[in-house]
Amino acid sequence: MKLSAELHAFSDRLGHEFARPELLVRALTHGSISTATRPDNQRLEFLGDRVLGLTMAEALFTSDRSATEGQMAPRYNALVKGETCAAVAREIGLGEVLKLGRSEMMSGGRRKEALLADAMEAVLAAIYLDAGLDAARRVILTLWANRLATVDQDSRDAKTALQEWAQAHGMGPPRYVQTARSGPDHAPEFEITVRLDDGREANATGKGTKRSIEQAAATALLTQIEGTT
Incomplete structure (x- = not known):
């Protein structure tokens, strides 16, 4: 099987050349367009989640030898959560090459966070099956490099931090109010x-x-508070 020019360009952005291109095609195939002879990416997503998890756990374990489990856990969660996977997917243009059914495509599937996150994990599994853990680890550590460098900041749960600050100053929990909504559903x-x-x-x-x-x-209000203390 030979990759299309579009998928070949994506493979270059990903940083991995597939010996078995069909794995990449499957990783990018959503259930809305799958058939009996064209399986979707759900099984790969399951595997990719574990490959990503192991790589991130190992990276955190080795990068800070003094970190406790309590310190590593929120860092880990920040690195593997769906929002992070979707953000990485956007950076490499994964949504542009997703294979979707017409209805899913018309409803903005290429921009949906859950679809991007799932496909990103499936692509990582495809690399793992194609070339092994070392290859998958190399791609992950390259794509997640900036996030690994700033994981302490990214792992901070602003809502929790703000609630703890309010409580420490004798106030009730912060109140969140939706003041506007726009755009399509x-x-x-x-x-x-x-x-x-x-x-x-x-x-x-x-x-x-x-x-x-x-x-x-919450982050904005914490920044405001820190600027006045």
């Missing part, structure tokens, strides 16, 4: 405002899940 954009009992507030606007925008609003 498949790609909504939210504006979220977070308020504290003392009147301080901050807002954030963006596409994604409401929780991710709440995290952004």
Whole structure:
């Protein structure tokens, strides 16, 4: 099997040349277009999740010999969560080469976070099956390099940190209010405002899940608080 020019370019962005190109094709095939002779990527997604998990756990274990389990766990979660996988997928243009059924494509499937995350994991499994763990590890550590370097900052749960700050200062839990929503159902954009009992507030606007925008609003308010203390 020979890759199309589009998939060959994607393979270059990925940093791996496939000896078995059919594995890459399967990794990029969503269930909405699969057939009996054209399987989807769900089984590969299952395997890729474990390949990514092992690689990240190993990287964290070896990069900071003094880190406790309690310190490594949130770092690990930040590196392997769906939002991170989807962000990496966007950086390498994975959505552009996803094979989707017409209805899924029309509903914005190429931009959906869950689809991108699942396909990213499936692609990692395809590399593992094609060339082994060392090859998969090399690609993962290259694509995740910047996130590994900033994992302490990325692993901070802003909503939890803000709630703990409010509690320590005798206030109730922060209140998150959706102040606006726009865009189509498949790609909504939210504006979220977070308020504290003392009147301080901050807002954030963006596409994604409401929780991710709440995290952004919490981060903004924490930054505001840190700037006045």
